[in-house]
Amino acid sequence: MLSEEAADLVARYDLAPLPVEGGLYRRTWAGPEDGDGRPAGSAIMLLLSAEEDHFSALHRLPIDEVWHFYRGDPLELLLLDPDGTARVEVLGPGRDQHVQLAAPAGTWMGARVPSGWALCGTTMAPGFVPRDYEGADADTLVARYPSVADRIRALCRPDRPHTMPDDVDA
Numbered sequence: 001m002l003s004e005e006a007a008d009l010v011a012r013y014d015l016a017p018l019p020v021e022g023g024l025y026r027r028t029w030a031g032p033e034d035g036d037g038r039p040a041g042s043a044i045m046l047l048l049s050a051e052e053d054h055f056s057a058l059h060r061l062p063i064d065e066v067w068h069f070y071r072g073d074p075l076e077l078l079l080l081d082p083d084g085t086a087r088v089e090v091l092g093p094g095r096d097q098h099v100q101l102a103a104p105a106g107t108w109m110g111a112r113v114p115s116g117w118a119l120c121g122t123t124m125a126p127g128f129v130p131r132d133y134e135g136a137d138a139d140t141l142v143a144r145y146p147s148v149a150d151r152i153r154a155l156c157r158p159d160r161p162h163t164m165p166d167d168v169d170a
Contacts, residue, residue: 002049006072006117015047020135020164021057022157023048027169030127042127044170048075049117058110058136058155065103066123067091073116077101078151080108080141086148091120108136110155128170135162 002010009015015024024047031040048054058078067077074092081087081104090097091111103109111120138156142149164170 002051003117006047006049006119009119010047013045013047015045018046018170019168020133020157020160020162021059021170022053022055024054025170028121030169031125034126038129039127041123041125042170043121043123044128045070045119045121047117047119048111048113050113050115051117054117055113055155056109056111057157057160058108058138058141058152060106060108060134060136061103061124061128061132062105063124063126063128063132064105065109067098067101067103067111068121068123069093069097069099070119070121072118073113075111075113075118075120077103077109077111078148078155079103080145080148080152082106084144086145088148088151091118108141110136110152112155130164130166130168130170133164133170135160137162 018025029043069091077089141152
């Protein structure tokens with residue numbers, strides 16, 4: 001169950017479940033669309049928590065995504081780089097934590113809050129369209145990044161599709 005403060009943020013910002021990826025979100029901005037329906041840029045607010053199913057499942061995008069930390073508890077962002085390296089970056093208010101961090105295009109990323117909750121956001125330019133989202137297959141990633149196998153399995157949803165529905169404004 002979300003804390004009273006997190007539940008208040010969900011209500012205040014009208015956050016709803018983010019299909020496939022997880023967490024609670026709302027798109028807060030989308031720039032003008034080009035001829036293919038892609039906005040010039042887009043931004044979302046996202047609430048993640050230690051609650052079951054309130055993590056950001058591993059996925060990759062063809063465009064850089066900038067993560068922003070707003071408030072709450074530290075957030076662990078697993079990044080699996082195309083060159084085969086894996087790293088965990090922490091977004092939060094602490095001295096050795098990031099308040100902003102870019103995940104480069106083509107990087108597998110997934111996020112979780114070990115305890116409590118975090119209100120964060122992401123920004124992309126050009127903006128997100130549902131066809132950009134590629135969900136991860138745990139077995140494939142574990143074979144490539146065995147040093148973080150437990151983290152990969154914890155950030156995958158084998159019972160969900162790996163593509164985003166076309167009607168999602170993320």
